[in-house]
Amino acid sequence: MNKVFAICIFAMIANLCAENKYNVLMICVDDLRNSLGCYGNKDVISPNFDKLASESVAFDHHYVQVPTCGASRYALLTGLRPQNKQSMGNGAFKQLSRTQLDGAQTIPELFKRSNYLTSVIGKVSHTADGRNYAYNGKGNGSDELPFAWDWKKTPFGPWKRGWGVFFAYADGKHREDGSGYKPRMEFKDLEDEELPDGLSANEAIRQLDKLKDKRFFLSLGFYKPHLPFVAPKKYWDMYDGVDINLAPHDKKGETAYWHGSGEFYKYQGDKTKPLSTEEQVKHRRAYYACISYVDAQLGKVMQRLKDLGLDKNTIVVLWSDHGWHLGDHQIWGKHNLHEQALKSPFMIRVPDIKGKMSSAVVETTDLFPTLIELCQLTFNKLSQPLSGQSLVPILNSVDTLGRDSALSFWGKAVSLRNKNYRLIATKGKKDEYSKIELYDHRIDPNESKNIAQQNPEVVDQLLKIIKKENKL
Template identity: 50%
Template sequence: MNVSSCLRFCFLLHGLLLSAGLLMGAWLPVAGLAQETAAPVPDANRWNVLFLAIDDLRPELGCYGTPGAHSPNLDKLAAEGVLFRNHYVQVPTCGASRYALLTGRSPWASGVVNNNEAAYRGAAALQNKVLPGAQSAPELFRRSGYRTVCLGKISHTPDGRVFAYDGSGDGRPELPNAWDELPTPFGPWKRGWGSFFAYAGGKHRQDGKGHSDLMEFVAQQDDDLPDGMLAGAAVEQLRELKTAGQPFFLAVGFYKPHLPFVATQADWEAFADTDLSLDAEKVDSPHWHRSGEFFRYQAPFEKTQPLSAEAVAKSRRAYYACVRYVDRQVGRVLQELEDLDLADRTVVVVWGDHGWHLGEQQIWGKHSPFERANRSVLLMRVPGQTGAQVQAKGGIVTDALAESIDLYPTLIDLCRPSFQKTAWPLSGQSLVPVLTGTADAGRQAALSYWGKTVSIRTASQRLIWDRKSDRCELYDMTKDPEQTTDLATARPITVARLKALAEERWRQDAGAAGPSDTEGKPGG
């Protein structure tokens, strides 16, 4: 029997065994949401979900082959599951990326191509009432009888409630009817955005006191900072969920390595002898930008364009330090899952909400249609895939093209929630064939959006298509991974072929618009 066959057998056998022992206890609804009755789903609600979102995490990890990265806990997870080497987000900005993931709607279907507040403001905003179908993945699991808990930044706001940076807002849940609990701890930062833009000791960027340092590494203990508190809260939630008598969907959204770069002193010192230099060439493209989010902070160096070699190394070191810190928080949560004997009935997902230019192409940040901004981390560990075959291989690494919108249908296929009606057709496709080894290729192309621009990524090429001007850039990703040489003029047939791939996807999405969708399409 080959490895793929073994994995498929383990999936089937493990699911049958668990279905007999996973009980669905009393479900505690919030006002206005009653438990659903629906046609029975075979082997329903068979696995828990632990979903870990990490803000601005590009594939800067040991398991992705990054030299010098300190990520032992994420590397261990990758060695026990599946690493997607070619995962692409829908939109390279926090809120719009998360909106696509959580609703399962492509930007072409929703019109959400850059709006961070899309879940609660604008034509595609979710409705504050119970619809016949679920408007988000956690709502669907909740209506299936799962206990759903949100800690940290899962949707755009850092505590799942509608508040602006300055603290104004009504505090309603950003995702209607999705969560049983929103217990994000704030500590001395007192509120969500304070925790998100935190410095040590209760200071934060939005406190009105002028705190705006690009980096700070003075904290001594992990729990002196918000992500440490989130990890501690997640551990406590797992202990409670263990005894709750019902399946759970626990979502934990860590803030780092998002700006400002803040972690412990030890994380900074760990890279004292690491060479993190970079000699990057500025890309000749109208999509190059001046890295406004990065340069708004007060830096410990002169802010030049381009940065000096010393400033480049220091900024990259700060990012690596934050990754090291958040990796440790992930490890705390995963270890508790193991200690509570929950790992063999819990699907674990680690997802980066987009990539980040770390000086490549002389860009510092996201917000571009280039590879660095749209490629992000996706790791999955599924019950039945943690056996000796997988571990002997050091995990499964797939080159299959995947998109963030594929996670919603994948979790439905894996967990079989008893309620499966969605408010609109899901735009993604299940990754279960890739996870089980029955398919290797995945998609023909992954599509990402940024305003009026769409990027089409195949296994070997990236086309950046400005649909307003019809201007195109084409890059050979096998020979030119940093996209320095535009081949669009030299290869018009390839450009036309990749445009046709995008247009076929849009035809498939034509019927996927939601009940209140009136936003224009990109380029429309």
């Protein structure tokens, strides 16, 4: 009888493991464009990003749904394209039900209801620690993602609160501390752990040690390279002697979707428009130094994952919420519908799947159905149908085509990107579109020449797709 009982228990455990097949380590990086060695940038020092890319299926045509932090992360975590105006801003998560529904509303809720231990460190949704507080610290501290997390253990250090660590400078100072101190960049002689991303990496390592015998969904959000550009000085020094290139198209151009880089210029620093060549190089170096700082923290976390043997049963996702103009089109920031703001790193490392680079066109919303198919979760009921499509066929065969096109949104404007073209247009009344711009990426990867007037048939074809798929 005991032997039969043991066999039954073993069978039940085996079945559970077959269903909840993998752990997940999801790493979100804020404001990271495709300026990594693995994506062809020779100026940036990013060995750990590059190593992860070599072990992953990395996508070089991944596009976010909205080029701002909160709305992009809402699309990631819900698997939904924007369906209303609230989905377009940093308050997007406020529309989630605070009463638990029959189906899960977000990725971590689905994993939690499948008996995974779920944990958030840093900025994964919009708030810097998963709790509802304003920049000034006011708020009730409720979960930004309801029913999602078992652990919320973002380390605050001397900054004491979530938005403090997000806008941190050295020695406990931060942009929102009331002092008025807000330089655009700061590089002091510090250890990694004396700034927030180093603390977060150490907390992730500590949690991996605790979680090694459990099924887990661990989400880790790094704050850099988001403004202000702050990292230990050694990462700035890494670029001594590096000949940093300017943006290949650093002219304002004739695009209707240009903006004045308000987020960038509100920090203390050079206010010149446009920045001088010297200042452009300086700011690109600062951004790259922050990437190298995060790269080092990524390397520490991945090494511990491998030391614990967890790389053999853990999916690793690396994703950024949008790109960032580094002087491209004379813009310093995101918040527009050009390639530089919408394209961002996306990698999926799956045990026993060989690393390769995919040029398939994919969207942020595609992650949710991909994890469902890969992990075979015990709970699989959703609150509403997902917008994305599973990338498992591409993971299994890198030459598999992705979606025909990706859609992105900003204000009343929408952008469609397929393999060859980007179309940008603004929706007016009665489903009419204006301010139409078309770029041919086969000959114009920097989107410097609008060819809409010369290609009316292409414009009409792509507008039909937008009109069909745009739910706003």
